[in-house]
Amino acid sequence: MQSPQDQKKHAIELFIKHASKDGDGTSMTKDELREMFKSLHVLNHIDLDAMMKCLDKDGDNLVSLEEFTSVIEVQKK
Numbered sequence: 392m393q394s395p396q397d398q399k400k401h402a403i404e405l406f407i408k409h410a411s412k413d414g415d416g417t418s419m420t421k422d423e424l425r426e427m428f429k430s431l432h433v434l435n436h437i438d439l440d441a442m443m444k445c446l447d448k449d450g451d452n453l454v455s456l457e458e459f460t461s462v463i464e465v466q467k468k
């Protein structure tokens with residue numbers, strides 16, 4: 392059983408790993424998001440467009456680390 396802190400740490404590591412593929416590691420494109428879910432073996436269970444909309448709060452078509460972690464924190468409540 393992981394603590395919420397550990398889960399957040401792992402999520403951030405996951406984000407940076409995938410966000411670094413074609414960028415500077417601070418934001419994730421939809422393609423990178425897709426690759427991330429693929430690596431987690433959950434892509435088939437996810438509506439990528441809905442997920443992107445949910446994560447991308449400022450609508451720039453990139454998911455920043457801040458946007459990513461804010462969703463994780465909401466889910467931990």
Ligand SMILES: [Ca+2]
Nearest residue numbers: 447449451453
């Ligand atoms: Ca954004």
